[in-house]
Amino acid sequence: MAFATRQLLRSASTAAAKKMVVKHVTVIGGGLMGAGIAQIAATTGHTVILVDQTEEILNKSKKGIEESLKKLAKKKFADKPEEATQYIEKVLKNLATSTDPVSVVHSTDLVVEAIVENIAVKNELFKTLDKFAPEHTIFASNTSSLPITEMANATTRQDRFGGLHFFNPVPLMKLVEVVKAPMTSQKTFESLVDFTRALGKTPVSCKDTPGFVVNRLLVPYLMEAVRLFERGDASKEDIDVAMKLGAGHPMGPFELLDYVGLDTSKYIIDGWHQLEPENPLFAPSPMLNKLVDEKKLGKKTGEGFYKYQ
Numbered sequence: 357m358a359f360a361t362r363q364l365l366r367s368a369s370t371a372a373a374k375k376m377v378v379k380h381v382t383v384i385g386g387g388l389m390g391a392g393i394a395q396i397a398a399t400t401g402h403t404v405i406l407v408d409q410t411e412e413i414l415n416k417s418k419k420g421i422e423e424s425l426k427k428l429a430k431k432k433f434a435d436k437p438e439e440a441t442q443y444i445e446k447v448l449k450n451l452a453t454s455t456d457p458v459s460v461v462h463s464t465d466l467v468v469e470a471i472v473e474n475i476a477v478k479n480e481l482f483k484t485l486d487k488f489a490p491e492h493t494i495f496a497s498n499t500s501s502l503p504i505t506e507m508a509n510a511t512t513r514q515d516r517f518g519g520l521h522f523f524n525p526v527p528l529m530k531l532v533e534v535v536k537a538p539m540t541s542q543k544t545f546e547s548l549v550d551f552t553r554a555l556g557k558t559p560v561s562c563k564d565t566p567g568f569v570v571n572r573l574l575v576p577y578l579m580e581a582v583r584l585f586e587r588g589d590a591s592k593e594d595i596d597v598a599m600k601l602g603a604g605h606p607m608g609p610f611e612l613l614d615y616v617g618l619d620t621s622k623y624i625i626d627g628w629h630q631l632e633p634e635n636p637l638f639a640p641s642p643m644l645n646k647l648v649d650e651k652k653l654g655k656k657t658g659e660g661f662y663k664y665q
Contacts, residue, residue: 536561
């Protein structure tokens with residue numbers, strides 16, 4: 357009897373361990389973030405399928421991944437070009453692409469969503485995939501600001517749903533915020549943490565709160581810099597210099613806003629303001645709104661708070 361019990365416990369333990377290991381990853385969204393996530397997952401030996409709406413987008417994504425791998429391989433194998441080529445080929449063998457998410461999720465362990473920051477679009481995607489993905493499959497969103505709980509509620513797998521917030525550029529940035537919503541099971545959370553570590557990243561855990569850790573601190577700081585400038589208390593140039601030389605930041609807040617994209621920052625703060633309209637940290641900025649209305653979105657459009665050639 358004792359032997360049978362030990363065997364049963366060993367089998368149960370083995371089955372649980374197998375469920376904790378993510379081997380097959382489906383990344384939805386071939387933009388900078390999605391392509392970066394797909395690249396590091398493929399680099400660390402995972403079988404990866406990158407999904408987007410058109411072959412044109414996917415070809416561009418794959419080209420970007422190849423270019424990124426070439427840069428990394430050049431540093432890693434400086435005097436060994438053959439090994440660099442083998443390294444790139446090995447990574448790319450782990451990566452496939454598709455325009456049909458429904459057809460590829462049937463055998464995946466983890467779905468990582470990295471599409472447009474629109475809650476309705478994300479909910480519809482997860483609702484659809486929930487019907488076709490296996491029971492064990494974990495769903496995760498790479499959102500930087502939207503509530504994980506609301507997305508999880510669009511599915512029947514709230515316990516197998518969490519947040520995996522990567523940072524740009526994904527291949528270089530070491531941090532991943534692992535977000536545990538109220539219904540996320542401990543096993544799911546631990547699986548996401550283990551997956552993050554398997555990618556060579558450093559996980560930090562956070563509850564499903566607006567902005568998680570980094571953006572919850574960063575975005576109000578950026579907005580307060582804008583308000584300081586709006587009131588005429590200091591110039592944007594002096595604020596940037598002050599934070600670089602006084603606080604040791606690599607970029608000043610206005611430089612960072614232009615780099616991130618003013619539309620992105622506005623979208624985040626507007627969303628938080630809707631959730632907590634009385635919170636002064638989430639108050640909108642007339643100056644930021646005006647620049648976005650004028651399509652002056654930062655570096656990507658050639659002008660934001662600063663002008664770029």
